[in-house]
Amino acid sequence: xxxxxxxxxxxxxxxxxxLFITFAFLIIFxxxxxxxxxxxLSLEFVTTNPRNAMTEGGIFPAVVGTFWLTTLAILVATPxxxxxxxxxxxxxxxxxFVRLVxxxxxxxxxxxxxxxxxxxxxxxxxxxxxxISLISGALTLxxxxxxxxxxxxxxxxxxxxxxxxxxxxxxxxxxRQTILRVMIPTALPNILTGTIISIGRIAGETAPIMFTAAxxxxxxxxxxxxxxxxxLPYHIYALMTEGTHSASQVPIAYGTALILLLMVLSISGVxxxxxxxxxxxxxx
Amino acid sequence: MKSFKEKxxxxxxxxxxxxxxxxxMGIIYSLFRxxxxxxxxxxxxxxxxxxxxxxxxxxxxFGAWALIAGSFYVTLGALLIGVPxxxxxxxxxxxxxxxxxxxxxxxxxxxxxxxxxxxxxxxxxxxxxxxxRQxxxxxxxxxxxxASVILGVMIVPIIASMSEDALSNVPKSIRxxxxxxxxxxxxCIFRAVIPSAKSGIIGSILLGxxxxxxxxxxxxxxAGGSAQIPKGIFSSVRPMTSTIAAEMGETVMGDLHYQSxxxxxxxxxxxxxxxxxxxxxxxxxxSFR
Amino acid sequence: xxxxxxSTSGLNLWFGKNHVLQDVNLSVHExxxxxxxxxxxxxKSTLLRCFNRMNxxxxxxxxxxxxxxxxxxxxxxxxxxxxxxxxxxxxxQKPNPFxxxxxxxxxxxxxxxxxxxxCDLHGRVEESLKAAWLWDEVKDRLHxxxxxxxGGQQQRLCIARALANSPEVLLLDEPTSALDPQSTxxxxxxxxxxxxxxxxxxxxxNIAQAGRISDYTAFMYLGQMVxxxxxxxxxxxxxxxxxxxxxxxxxx
Numbered sequence: 001x002x003x004x005x006x007x008x009x010x011x012x013x014x015x016x017x018x019l020f021i022t023f024a025f026l027i028i029f030x031x032x033x034x035x036x037x038x039x040x041l042s043l044e045f046v047t048t049n050p051r052n053a054m055t056e057g058g059i060f061p062a063v064v065g066t067f068w069l070t071t072l073a074i075l076v077a078t079p080x081x082x083x084x085x086x087x088x089x090x091x092x093x094x095x096x097f098v099r100l101v102x103x104x105x106x107x108x109x110x111x112x113x114x115x116x117x118x119x120x121x122x123x124x125x126x127x128x129x130x131x132i133s134l135i136s137g138a139l140t141l142x143x144x145x146x147x148x149x150x151x152x153x154x155x156x157x158x159x160x161x162x163x164x165x166x167x168x169x170x171x172x173x174x175x176r177q178t179i180l181r182v183m184i185p186t187a188l189p190n191i192l193t194g195t196i197i198s199i200g201r202i203a204g205e206t207a208p209i210m211f212t213a214a215x216x217x218x219x220x221x222x223x224x225x226x227x228x229x230x231x232l233p234y235h236i237y238a239l240m241t242e243g244t245h246s247a248s249q250v251p252i253a254y255g256t257a258l259i260l261l262l263m264v265l266s267i268s269g270v271x272x273x274x275x276x277x278x279x280x281x282x283x284x
Numbered sequence: 285m286k287s288f289k290e291k292x293x294x295x296x297x298x299x300x301x302x303x304x305x306x307x308x309m310g311i312i313y314s315l316f317r318x319x320x321x322x323x324x325x326x327x328x329x330x331x332x333x334x335x336x337x338x339x340x341x342x343x344x345x346f347g348a349w350a351l352i353a354g355s356f357y358v359t360l361g362a363l364l365i366g367v368p369x370x371x372x373x374x375x376x377x378x379x380x381x382x383x384x385x386x387x388x389x390x391x392x393x394x395x396x397x398x399x400x401x402x403x404x405x406x407x408x409x410x411x412x413x414x415x416x417r418q419x420x421x422x423x424x425x426x427x428x429x430x431a432s433v434i435l436g437v438m439i440v441p442i443i444a445s446m447s448e449d450a451l452s453n454v455p456k457s458i459r460x461x462x463x464x465x466x467x468x469x470x471x472c473i474f475r476a477v478i479p480s481a482k483s484g485i486i487g488s489i490l491l492g493x494x495x496x497x498x499x500x501x502x503x504x505x506x507a508g509g510s511a512q513i514p515k516g517i518f519s520s521v522r523p524m525t526s527t528i529a530a531e532m533g534e535t536v537m538g539d540l541h542y543q544s545x546x547x548x549x550x551x552x553x554x555x556x557x558x559x560x561x562x563x564x565x566x567x568x569x570x571s572f573r
Numbered sequence: 574x575x576x577x578x579x580s581t582s583g584l585n586l587w588f589g590k591n592h593v594l595q596d597v598n599l600s601v602h603e604x605x606x607x608x609x610x611x612x613x614x615x616x617k618s619t620l621l622r623c624f625n626r627m628n629x630x631x632x633x634x635x636x637x638x639x640x641x642x643x644x645x646x647x648x649x650x651x652x653x654x655x656x657x658x659x660x661x662x663x664x665x666q667k668p669n670p671f672x673x674x675x676x677x678x679x680x681x682x683x684x685x686x687x688x689x690x691x692c693d694l695h696g697r698v699e700e701s702l703k704a705a706w707l708w709d710e711v712k713d714r715l716h717x718x719x720x721x722x723x724g725g726q727q728q729r730l731c732i733a734r735a736l737a738n739s740p741e742v743l744l745l746d747e748p749t750s751a752l753d754p755q756s757t758x759x760x761x762x763x764x765x766x767x768x769x770x771x772x773x774x775x776x777x778x779n780i781a782q783a784g785r786i787s788d789y790t791a792f793m794y795l796g797q798m799v800x801x802x803x804x805x806x807x808x809x810x811x812x813x814x815x816x817x818x819x820x821x822x823x824x825x
Contacts, residue, residue, distance in 0.1 A: 014372070015375050018369050018376065033403070080303065083300040087297035112500065146307070163665065170663040172682055174289075174655050237501065260402075
């Protein structure tokens with residue numbers, strides 16, 4: 001009996017230890033990032049161009065580049081993702097086609113991001129002759145975001161009680177009207193949460209934009225869709241691996257990483273907040 | 285009778301759905317179109333099973349075995365770290381933790397999932413690697429071990445959230461039955477709950493595997509980068525993903541080196557595709573819901 | 574002399590291999606309340622859902638026979654389902670207002686048909702809410718969420734929403750089974766008022782309710798229409814033994 005008791009406490013202790021280690025890593029990680037990053041952080045850092053071969057100055061072009069890449073990608077991916085999810089939840093016929101689409105979505109979701117990068121390079125950059133540009137990168141990121149948005153929207157639409165769609169149909173609404181006026185508005189907060197989470201994910205992606213959009217250094221801001229852009233994640237990588245003044249580049253890399261981290265975490269913070277509010281206010 | 289608007293709306297949703305299949309086909313097509321021509325010059329056997337990777341020599345050699353092995357070493361290391369941490373956390377959160385701790389732990393683990401991989405890479409390169417070098421008295425801290433630690437932590441949220449789902453789907457009655465028969469909490473967890481959630485847990489580990497083997501930035505920045513079969517956990521390696529990322533910039537479109545990198549991507553895609561398919565069909569049964 | 578609003582002849586319905594409605598003949602008279610009673614699973618709700626073709630939503634449904642709505646065969650191949658549903662209002666067992674404002678709930682049917690201009694819409698919404706006896710309770714907060722209403726109010730909102738379409742027939746599928754006695758009484762009174770302008774068909778589990786509000790009663794059992802007639806006649810001198818047994822509580 002005593003042996004079993006001991007075993008019990010030991011077992012629970014080990015399980016708790018694993019959770020503790022996970023927590024501890026996160027805390028060390030965050031402390032390190034904030035500590036190292038905050039030393040270079042200033043308003044000027046975010047709003048000025050890099051100077052002196054990346055060893056001084058700010059990261060403004062990278063902030064702008066990441067903003068445009070992410071925004072364009074989401075603008076492309078969201079309508080496509082929502083419409084696909086509508087098809088899967090509301091039309092869903094023929095069955096073999098639905099299965100095929102679902103397998104395609106799950107495969108895309110599990111495909112490494114570097115492969116999206118190669119695809120973007122082969123198709124957008126080379127085949128369609130869009131070159132290394134904002135638009136090539138945004139389209140590549142859109143494809144990356146697509147499965148996330150589809151899955152989130154599908155779940156959101158399936159969460160809408162059938163009472164609502166029945167009521168709408170019984171009032172003489174067509175299927176399209178029911179989807180557009182009842183299903184999607186009811187599911188909207190959840191769709192939004194999913195979209196925001198995928199914004200956070202693609203804003204931090206590096207591998208897909210390496211060969212499709214990103215440039216190490218650009219003196220000017222992107223002016224058109226066909227311009228190369230700087231981007232925060234690629235900038236961090238470039239600062240760490242290229243150039244010769246690592247003593248002055250590493251702190252800038254930390255600062256850039258902190259900005260990226262704050263951006264991504266506040267974005268997912270918004271998503272968590274919305275989800276929390278939905279759960280609290282839901283009345284059906 | 286359906287009106288024109290109804291039909292066109294339905295068609296649009298149908299076409300966007302079709303697009304997901306088109307994209308997948310496009311990915312497969314582009315990988316194979318750019319990668320397959322390599323095998324006119326280099327045999328499949330030589331590519332997969334020899335280990336001299338000298339793509340830029342005057343007489344280039346394309347033996348990718350060391351790169352493939354490098355990917356598996358690092359991924360295995362990541363699983364050795366990620367599985368206990370992820371699964372242990374999931375079990376603790378789902379079975380032991382108080383509701384209050386649960387409420388904190390879940391978003392914290394989700395937070396880990398939101399950190400961009402390049403930031404993990406920076407952390408590994410600028411913080412963890414120097415520490416490892418110091419502690420173990422090495423020439424460099426950029427090696428299998430450091431990469432595995434960072435990758436391991438990266439896959440914790442995947443494994444934790446999916447196996448937590450599997451665990452919480454285990455009916456309460458199974459726990460009650462085990463406890464009523466006089467088992468301790470730990471016996472109940474390991475003999476009753478985990479066996480019932482087995483397929484979901486294995487599925488989560490397989491997804492973690494797929495994520496780790498496909499991860500680029502962390503291994504590119506932290507694994508060291510020498511194309512050799514690692515001799516130990518402190519050797520430097522060059523996994524497939526980091527080879528592609530590091531070398532693509534040096535290639536000329538359409539040359540042998542370019543083709544060989546696409547061929548590597550083919551190998552990587554096939555590995556993740558098969559892993560995914562097995563996970564979805566056998567362990568999670570999601571695609572056919 | 575009473576006019577027939579809905580009549581079915583030789584109606585059969587299958588869900589897959591399940592023969593749910595067997596050779597049903599029924600006439601719903603204009604501006605009367607017709608109650609359908611019977612034990613659970615007897616097919617009364619399924620029959621009700623035939624009248625606005627809501628059964629179309631259930632896969633593998635097969636239907637034979639005809640249902641006439643006035644002069645129109647509603648299962649004719651050319652019939653416009655959405656127009657039929659607009660003409661036949663339906664209120665469900667559980668109040669199911671949309672998570673929109675009170676105003677937008679009532680306006681929904683009109684807006685989707687694009688029939689009304691903005692000021693007409695206001696008038697029509699007010700009229701419908703008044704007809705459902707809800708106007709006084711909500712006139713100051715038309716734009717707050719329908720979800721903030723009580724259960725009974727929500728159900729009357731659903732009635733108002735159906736009335737806004739100016740339906741010829743109102744189908745009520747156990748409309749009070751989720752409500753407290755007071756709200757139930759209010760909806761029963763409302764039915765008596767509404768029948769001045771619209772034909773009402775109500776499915777109910779509550780025999781006493783059928784007795785209180787209906788002019789005609791149909792008793793269904795195992796997918797068959799066992800008895801149909803004036804309510805006082807069905808309740809006092811039923812023709813069929815099964816009706817009598819059900820009404821006296823031998824089974825149910």
